[in-house]
Amino acid sequence: MAMGTRDYSPKQMAIRERVFSTIVTCFKRHGAEVIDTPVFELKETLTGKYGEDSKLIYDLKDQGGELLSLRYDLTVPFARYLAMNKISTMKRYHIAKVYRRDSPATSRGRYREFYQCDFDIAGQFDPMIPDAECLKIVHEILSELQLGDFLIKVNDRRILDGMFAVCGVPDSKFRTICSSVDKLDKMPWEDVRSEMVGEKGLSPEAADRIGEYVRLHGGLDLIEQLLQDPTLSQNKLAKEGLGDMKLLFEYLTLFGITRQICFDLSLARGLDYYTGVIFEAVLVQQENEHVEEPVSVGSVAGGGRYDGLVGMFDPKGRKVPCVGVSIGIERIFSIMEQKVEASAEKIRTTETQVLVASAQKKLLEERLKLISELWDAGIKAEMLYKKNPKLLNQLQYCEDTGVPLVAIVGEQELKDGVVKLRVVATREEVDVRRENLADEIKTRTSQS
Amino acid sequence: MAMGTRDYSPKQMAIRERVFSTIVTCFKRHGAEVIDTPVFELKETLTGKYGEDSKLIYDLKDQGGELLSLRYDLTVPFARYLAMNKISTMKRYHIAKVYRRDSPATSRGRYREFYQCDFDIAGQFDPMIPDAECLKIVHEILSELQLGDFLIKVNDRRILDGMFAVCGVPDSKFRTICSSVDKLDKMPWEDVRSEMVGEKGLSPEAADRIGEYVRLHGGLDLIEQLLQDPTLSQNKLAKEGLGDMKLLFEYLTLFGITRQICFDLSLARGLDYYTGVIFEAVLVQQENEHVEEPVSVGSVAGGGRYDGLVGMFDPKGRKVPCVGVSIGIERIFSIMEQKVEASAEKIRTTETQVLVASAQKKLLEERLKLISELWDAGIKAEMLYKKNPKLLNQLQYCEDTGVPLVAIVGEQELKDGVVKLRVVATREEVDVRRENLADEIKTRTSQS
Numbered sequence: 001m002a003m004g005t006r007d008y009s010p011k012q013m014a015i016r017e018r019v020f021s022t023i024v025t026c027f028k029r030h031g032a033e034v035i036d037t038p039v040f041e042l043k044e045t046l047t048g049k050y051g052e053d054s055k056l057i058y059d060l061k062d063q064g065g066e067l068l069s070l071r072y073d074l075t076v077p078f079a080r081y082l083a084m085n086k087i088s089t090m091k092r093y094h095i096a097k098v099y100r101r102d103s104p105a106t107s108r109g110r111y112r113e114f115y116q117c118d119f120d121i122a123g124q125f126d127p128m129i130p131d132a133e134c135l136k137i138v139h140e141i142l143s144e145l146q147l148g149d150f151l152i153k154v155n156d157r158r159i160l161d162g163m164f165a166v167c168g169v170p171d172s173k174f175r176t177i178c179s180s181v182d183k184l185d186k187m188p189w190e191d192v193r194s195e196m197v198g199e200k201g202l203s204p205e206a207a208d209r210i211g212e213y214v215r216l217h218g219g220l221d222l223i224e225q226l227l228q229d230p231t232l233s234q235n236k237l238a239k240e241g242l243g244d245m246k247l248l249f250e251y252l253t254l255f256g257i258t259r260q261i262c263f264d265l266s267l268a269r270g271l272d273y274y275t276g277v278i279f280e281a282v283l284v285q286q287e288n289e290h291v292e293e294p295v296s297v298g299s300v301a302g303g304g305r306y307d308g309l310v311g312m313f314d315p316k317g318r319k320v321p322c323v324g325v326s327i328g329i330e331r332i333f334s335i336m337e338q339k340v341e342a343s344a345e346k347i348r349t350t351e352t353q354v355l356v357a358s359a360q361k362k363l364l365e366e367r368l369k370l371i372s373e374l375w376d377a378g379i380k381a382e383m384l385y386k387k388n389p390k391l392l393n394q395l396q397y398c399e400d401t402g403v404p405l406v407a408i409v410g411e412q413e414l415k416d417g418v419v420k421l422r423v424v425a426t427r428e429e430v431d432v433r434r435e436n437l438a439d440e441i442k443t444r445t446s447q448s
Numbered sequence: 449m450a451m452g453t454r455d456y457s458p459k460q461m462a463i464r465e466r467v468f469s470t471i472v473t474c475f476k477r478h479g480a481e482v483i484d485t486p487v488f489e490l491k492e493t494l495t496g497k498y499g500e501d502s503k504l505i506y507d508l509k510d511q512g513g514e515l516l517s518l519r520y521d522l523t524v525p526f527a528r529y530l531a532m533n534k535i536s537t538m539k540r541y542h543i544a545k546v547y548r549r550d551s552p553a554t555s556r557g558r559y560r561e562f563y564q565c566d567f568d569i570a571g572q573f574d575p576m577i578p579d580a581e582c583l584k585i586v587h588e589i590l591s592e593l594q595l596g597d598f599l600i601k602v603n604d605r606r607i608l609d610g611m612f613a614v615c616g617v618p619d620s621k622f623r624t625i626c627s628s629v630d631k632l633d634k635m636p637w638e639d640v641r642s643e644m645v646g647e648k649g650l651s652p653e654a655a656d657r658i659g660e661y662v663r664l665h666g667g668l669d670l671i672e673q674l675l676q677d678p679t680l681s682q683n684k685l686a687k688e689g690l691g692d693m694k695l696l697f698e699y700l701t702l703f704g705i706t707r708q709i710c711f712d713l714s715l716a717r718g719l720d721y722y723t724g725v726i727f728e729a730v731l732v733q734q735e736n737e738h739v740e741e742p743v744s745v746g747s748v749a750g751g752g753r754y755d756g757l758v759g760m761f762d763p764k765g766r767k768v769p770c771v772g773v774s775i776g777i778e779r780i781f782s783i784m785e786q787k788v789e790a791s792a793e794k795i796r797t798t799e800t801q802v803l804v805a806s807a808q809k810k811l812l813e814e815r816l817k818l819i820s821e822l823w824d825a826g827i828k829a830e831m832l833y834k835k836n837p838k839l840l841n842q843l844q845y846c847e848d849t850g851v852p853l854v855a856i857v858g859e860q861e862l863k864d865g866v867v868k869l870r871v872v873a874t875r876e877e878v879d880v881r882r883e884n885l886a887d888e889i890k891t892r893t894s895q896s
Contacts, residue, residue, distance in 0.1 A: 002490055002516050007529050010481035010540065029823055031800040031830035033458035038561050039487055039518075039545060040450055059509040060518075063549060068450050070487075070508075081455050091830075092458065097487060101511060113486050125833035132816075140823065254816040352479040368580075368702040375477055375588065382479035382539075385573035 004104030004112030010349035015336050019145065020095065023117050023327055026141050027093040030133060032119055035092050037077040039099075043067040049076050049309070051272040052179050056100045058112075070099035074118040075273070075306065075324060082122055083313035088320050089123035111330060120324030122310070128244055131277045131305060132251035134325045138281050138301045139257045141327060147335055150300070152260055152281045153217075155267040156245055157274045157304070159226075162238025163265070166231045167209035169202060175272060176200050181214060182268035185282075185299075189214070217264040220249045241276070248277065269304060276305030277323065283335075300328045346402070353445045354405040354421075356383040357394040364388070366409045370419065370434075374407070377438035381407075398424045405441060452552030452560030458797035463784050467593065468543065471565050471775055474589050475541040478581060480567055483540050485525040487547075491515040497524050497757070499720040500627050504548045518547035522566040523721070523754065523772060530570055531761030536768050537571035559778060568772030570758070576692055579725045579753060580699035582773045586729050586749045587705045589775060595783055598748070600708055600729045601665075603715040604693055605722045605752070607674075610686020611713070614679045615657035617650060623720060624648050629662060630716035633730075633747075637662070662714040668697045670711055689724070696725065717752060724753030725771065731783075748776045794850070801893040802853040802869075804831040805842040812836070814857045818867065818882075822855070825886035829855075846872045853889060 001007070008016060027034075046057055046069050058070040071077050074094045082090065095117045104112050119137055121130035135152060142150045160181070164174050180196050189211055196202040196210070213232075216222060223246050232238045245263060252258050269278045281301040303325035310320035340347060356371040358364075364387045374381040382403065384394055391408075398406055408420040408429075418431040421440060432440045449455070456464060475482075494505055494517050506518040519525055522542045530538065543565045552560050567585055569578035583600060590598045608629070612622050628644050637659055644650040644658070661680075664670060671694050680686045693711060700706050717726045729749040751773035758768035788795060804819040806812075812835050822829040830851065832842055839856075846854055856868040856877075866879040869888060880888045 001493070001528065001532065002486060002488055002514055005486035005488070007486070007533075008484040009533075010483060013482045013484060016484075028799050029826070029828045031798050031828065033797045034461045035458060036456040036461060036464075038450060038453035038455070039547075040453070040561070042450055045449070059511065061507040061509045063507065065549075066450055080449065084449065084455075085457075099487075101513075113488070121833070123833070126812075126835045129812075129816075129833040136820065136823070251816055254813055255820045349481045350479050351476050364574075364577075365702055368577075368699055372584065372703045375584070378477070380477045380479065385569070385571070385577040387574045 002112070004102070006111060006113075011347055012333070012337065014347045014349055015340055016333060019329065019332055019336055020117070022144050023141055023329070024093070024095070026137060026144070027117075027119050029140075030091070030119070030137060032091050032093040035078075035081065035094055036096065037071070037074070037081055037094070039097070040068045040070050041077060041080065043069045045069075045080050045313070046072055046076060049271070049273055049312075051175060051270060053100075053270055056102055058099045058101055071096075072100060073098050073271075074116050074326070075120070075271075076309065078118070078120055078122075078324075079306070079309040079320075079322070080313045082310045082320055082322075083318075087122070091119075091121045093117070093119045114330040117327040117329050118324055119327075120322055122320050122322045124321055128247045128251060128277075131244075131323045132248055132255065134303055134323055135248075135252060135261065135279060136255050136257060138279070138303075138325055138327075139255075139260060142281060142300065145332060145336070147283055147300070147332065149284045150260060150281055151262055151284050152279055152301075153262050153264040153267045154245070154248070154277065154279045155264055156241035156277050158237040158241030158276060159245065159265070160268060162232060162235035162241060163210065163213050166235050166238070167213070168206040169210070173200065173202060177202060177210070178268050179270060181210070181266060182270045184214060184266045184268075214266040217262050217266070219258060219261070219263060220246065222263055223249065244277070269302065273306040273309045274304040275307045278302075278304035279325075298331060300331055302326055302328070348402040350382075350401060350403075351380050352382045352401065352403045353380045354382075354407050354441050355394060355398050355403050356381055356407050356409065357389070357391065358409045359391045360410060361388040363409050363411075366414060370407065370409055370437075373434075374438060374441070379438050379441050395422075395424070404445060407437065407441075450560070452550070454559060454561075459795050460781070460785065462795045462797055463788060464781060467777065467780055467784055468565070470592050471589055471777070472541070472543070474585060474592070475565075475567050477588075478539070478567070478585060480539050480541040483526075483529065483542055484544065485519070485522070485529055485542070487545070488516045488518050489525060489528065491517045493517075493528050493761070494520055494524060497719070497721055497760075499623060499718060501548075501718055504550055506547045506549055519544075520548060521546050521719075522564050522774070523568070523719075524757070526566070526568055526570075526772075527754070527757040527768075527770070528761045530758045530768055530770075531766075535570070539567075539569045541565070541567045562778040565775040565777050566772055567775075568770055570768050570770045572769055576695045576699060576725075579692075579771045580696055580703065582751055582771055583696075583700060583709065583727060584703050584705060586727070586751075586773055586775075587703075587708060590729060590748065593780060593784070595731055595748070595780065597732045598708060598729055599710055599732050600727055600749075601710050601712040601715045602693070602696070602725065602727045603712055604689035604725050606685040606689030606724060607680075607693065607713070608716060610680060610683035610689060611658065611661050614683050614686070615661070616654040617658070621648065621650060625650060625658070626716045627718060629658070629714060630718045632662060632714045632716070665710050665712040665714070667706065667709070667711060668694065671697065692724070717750065721754040721757045722752040723755045726750075726752035727773075746779055748779050750774055750776070796850040798830075798849060798851075799828050800830045800849065800851045801828045802830075802855050802889050803842060803846050803851050804829055804855050804857065805837070805839065806857045807839045808858060809836040811857050811859075814862060818855065818857055818885075821882075822886060822889070827886050827889050843870075843872070852893060855885065855889075 057072050060068040097113050098116050169177050180192050193207050196207045197204050226232055227242050280299050282299055305323040307321040311317045356367050367383050371381050371383050406422040418433055419437050420429055421432045422429045505520050508516040545561050546564050617625050628640050641655045644655045645652050674680055675690050728747050730747055753771040755769040759765045804815050815831050819829050819831050854870040865882055867885050868877055869880045870877045
């Protein structure tokens with residue numbers, strides 16, 4: 001199969017469904033609608049939205065007709081959707097696969113095809129209220145999934161841009177220097193600095209000034225301190241960003257979640273389209289690991305504000321401010337899978353309530369009649385696809401797949417108008433009148 | 449956006465979820481597991497599986513690395529999955545998008561990206577038992593969706609091939625003549641005949657003999673008649689196929705569904721990989737239409753047996769017999785959408801239980817605190833993202849979106865430790881103690 005892709009087995013699907021269910025429940029709790037968009041978009045729709053990452057976009061072969069690309073994320077298609085349908089207010093989630101021609105590192109849960117779970121709020125609202133809700137959502141989901149301790153880093157593109165300006169970065173280099181800062185979670189400062197100076201032609205002095213700022217992280221205290229910073233506070237953008245950051249922290253305090261939130265000036269996020277608040281959630285240590293210093297094991301959610309993206313798709317440039325979050329579901333799957341493997345938990349991959357079986361030969365027709373009755377009564381039922389299966393094999397099938405009940409058809413029972421119902425776990429057997437069988441199965445399986 | 453693709457709006461998603469739910473419930477009732485596979489496969493995986501339709505496969509651009517194509521159906525990826533994982537028995541469903549570079553006819557529900565809902569049974573079993581279950585599943589789903597009257601046409605590739613042989617079609621022309629026969633649901637016999645004779649070089653005598661057979665359709669009586677047919681019954685393949693068809697009809701009689709099943713010698717199915725039973729379900733007339741003769745409005749499900757496909761992916765050619773069904777979900781969506789439009793039914797696109805509101809100004813912080821408490825208690829809650837929204841606007845929002853309850857924060861209520869709970873439909877208002885609010889909301893919304 002194609003490199004960097006994977007199949008999901010029934011067992012993996014069962015785990016995946018659990019994770020999705022937690023996430024969707026949270027999105028619905030916050031009043032979100034759901035939409036879906038196509039897997040491919042016009043190539044021009046994706047052009048110029050992802051900065052240096054644009055090289056990772058999958059293009060379709062030109063087979064005549066339009067030039068198409070596989071979607072790189074769910075944010076750009078959402079913006080295209082809003083503009084195309086002239087929607088100015090919407091709270092929606094979208095769970096779907098996206099595509100990146102990245103070097104796959106499948107052992108670390110990095111694939112070329114992977115799911116994203118996005119929640120976004122579009123519309124002109126009072127500052128930081130939707131932004132705070134996005135962070136609340138990340139907090140709820142990561143708490144409910146019980147993945148261990150996590151930290152949500154927060155910054156603002158306006159603070160970064162203001163910082164670049166006061167450090168002496170020319171306007172034309174803002175985005176590329178921002179990309180360098182974004183690598184700080186994977187590279188030491190020295191390497192990032194030499195990329196800025198060597199590859200990107202930034203002056204060493206400007207780089208060193210940036211170096212002073214990006215090592216800062218904290219909470220409301222740091223925000224207050226920077227609002228007093230004689231250089232930074234002179235910059236209009238930075239001041240706006242810091243003012244909103246203060247408001248955001250006030251709202252997060254009302255939500256009671258500031259313990260897991262950190263204002264971090266080194267957070268930059270790679271994508272071009274962010275215009276305000278940006279954030280990223282990381283797990284700080286694996287469960288069962290005893291380490292002195294919390295170690296980041298990678299990003300599990302990220303997002304931010306993008307007030308200009310919808311306007312790029314509108315013929316009149318009409319803007320729709322947006323803020324959203326994307327849950328990094330593949331890494332979460334990997335962790336959940338490891339947890340299930342490590343535990344003794346046996347995961348069922350079907351919901352079958354009863355196996356329709358027979359102890360004697362020549363009863364295929366009777367089994368077919370009975371299973372048909374049960375299906376029509378809404379019972380989840382299976383039978384072995386054999387004319388004359390052995391009872392032992394039929395019981396073994398139940399043991400292997402976790403089917404709790406067996407309905408055994410026999411000649412005497414047929415005469416008596418009953419079916420023998422066997423409980424697999426206890427081996428208890430009772431005769432049930434055929435007309436009551438479906439109800440009896442429902443009763444017996446509703447408790448489990 | 450790309451030609452032949454579409455977005456799903458929240459309202460369309462709500463309808464889609466209903467249809468999916470019916471289908472998935474049925475698949476689970478029959479004991480199916482679920483898997484997922486990637487959207488793209490190695491190009492070579494799809495090569496040589498689809499006959500004349502192969503030209504409709506979407507290829508990815510060669511950007512270095514492997515040659516990739518978007519999946520054309522879910523059957524070939526399933527066969528690849530079984531072979532790759534050396535699985536010899538499996539009953540699974542798979543719901544996902546597939547891709548065809550077809551001429552889009554979006555008004556008739558034909559897209560270039562569309563969902564398929566597949567259920568397949570893989571394994572070496574006694575004849576026709578899984579095949580009959582697939583037909584039962586189609587019958588259950590189409591009945592439950594209440595799309596109107598339907599007919600499931602059944603045939604067998606072995607009967608077709610035997611018929612071609614006795615009619616004088618050379619072996620090398622079996623598949624291409626089969627493709628011509630497949631067009632009989634869209635073209636009159638005369639056009640199909642001239643394609644066979646003109647384009648494909650079949651002798652006029654052979655074509656006319658085929659013409660005699662393909663107009664036959666019926667039930668067990670026709671099967672018996674053909675088993676006595678002096679020409680056809682001489683052919684080993686046809687005889688096998690007819691014998692199994694008889695068995696199939698016996699099982700379908702036990703399931704009580706033969707009234708909607710028709711043995712139809714003109715049914716051919718386009719794809720190369722079928723080896724035995726094939727079938728296709730059509731809606732015979734739209735509801736509310738009064739026509740003398742039932743008119744077919746197109747295929748809504750199809751499938752068949754493909755015993756050779758898995759072996760094509762196994763290094764040792766090890767075979768795994770398979771039979772499966774694919775539900776044509778897009779056409780079903782179109783019909784359901786039309787039904788909803790025609791009815792007065794108002795579809796909610798969120799599940800929000802309560803809007804957290806305020807009647808006075810300067811209560812944003814109090815609304816944020818209350819909504820946070822409700823979210824943490826598992827209540828689906830929204831608020832307007834405004835500092836000082838008007839009560840009228842907040843109530844109007846509930847009317848527009850169907851939110852049934854409003855929790856109104858007020859200064860006096862805050863002092864008294866209560867929240868005013870308003871029922872939108874009746875305008876009834878009660879004071880509820882804050883600590884009981886979540887439970888009160890749960891109680892009041894569990895009945896709806």
